[in-house]
Amino acid sequence: MRNITVPLWLRALALFIGGVLSTVFAFIAFSALEALWRSEGLHLFGAVWSPQSGRFGILPMIHASFILSLSALCCGWSLSVGCCCVLRGLGPRWLAAMLGFALRFMTSIPTVVYGFTAVFLLVPMIRDALGGSGFCWLGACVMLAIQGVPTMTLVMDEAVRAVSAETYIAAAALGMTPLQNLSRVVLPTVRPWLLSAAVLGFGRALGDTLLPTMLAGNAVQFASSPLDSMRTLTAHIGLVLSSDIGGGENLSLLVAGGLLLSGSIIASLFARRAVRGKKI
């Protein structure tokens, strides 16, 4: 194999970008730690958010971010596995073609369109059918799940396509139906990619700001029913950023930012670990 040398300018560029990114990470991490250090008596990890009485607890937001992204992931991931199976031989060919086109098209739709459509269609539907105000965990979860499907499906599909191309003939020769091939051979083989897609989806759902802000209602409370209003960390940052300077609110944002960043870093490390060293 020919030894390819990387040109100096490319190395320098990579180093530069790496440096810039790590200063951003370091900045957020340090601000979060400093905020924790300075926040004595502000109850940053308390359960009560009440700026007028000096209590800046973000525990309800952490709880909301966690359960919302986890529930959206469960729905979205299952849908994605289903989409993947339809794309790779479970459905008729025309359906697969249409689904493929729709998924690719969905990746190009801006999030705000999903949000806006949901405010006028999904929210009234939930309100009339199930009660509450319609701005709730359920609505945000459904839209986050739908929004995550194309990315997750495309990640899974790449692996599924490669494996099923190899096993298809052999499986058919053994008398296996396409469904048996998918469920017994292909899906178990691509398990690391399924996991990696899930982690990717979790990271996206955790980091999305617009959909939770528009749909989840933003009340600072621990949601116990899918019809309860909730405020995620991202929505909290978005809402409070357009607000006062200095003080406990600002510190709570820095901590929220630090938590989100560490959340997505851990998620992407897991995703890389899952597929490391594995070949399709």
Added chain:
Amino acid sequence: MRKNMVIALFSVFLLGLVASASSAAALDAFKDLNGTLDIAGGTAHIPVMKQAAQDIMVAYPDIRITVAGGGSGVGVKQVGEGLVGIGNTGRPLKDSEVAEFGLETFPFAIDGVAVAVNPANPVKELSSSQISDIYAGKITDWKELGGDAGTINVFGREDGSGTRETFTEKVLGKAELAPSVNVVSSNGAMKTAIAQDNRAIGYVGIGHLEPTIAGVIIDGMSPTQEDAANGSYKVVRNLFMNTKGKPTGLTAAFIDYIYSPEGAKIIEASGYIPLPRQ
């Protein structure tokens, strides 16, 4: 397509002629000025700022004025850090903000805040103590207020919103907000939420009242522009422009324009009541 463009450009040109003819006197101050003025802050101010900026830029194309929102907090922060020339707030500056940044403040309009419900809601009148109880979570059903039975869906604004501050100060008083209050981040989002939902209650700037939502009579005071101006409607606040130090050049000319008779017309057209320069 191209034809439409030509027509559009031509009408912009015509509008420009009309605008420059009608308000030439007040706009003369901009004759020898050029450069860029950035404005940010309170969302209630945007319609006024945008119209004024448009009039000025049409008459003098060398001048560029940008108008952004962000809320009163952003207005103070950005003008204090020198990122914008004018930072708008829907509340008086705090002493700490004046001291930290050396800000000058210019109140130019009165804006009332109205409590609003869906037009289909039979409840048309509330006392301020009833409203406090709704936002504190003590009253949770419309039938307690003489309406059709059904849970009250309570909407409020985000921390730091000028509208919320006026509402809290003038209506709620010291009552603690219930954690279940939904939060939206603009007058527009509030209107959408209330217009869609028969059981919703929320609050908007009086200038944003329109037929899709119904303003509630509070303690016998009806939320109209006239009553806000003559002082009989008490849920009102002033709108402010703020600069870092004494304004000069383009910034000073812009502030003068807002206080001019043309500026007053824009303020009225945006649903507020103009204030004379102090």
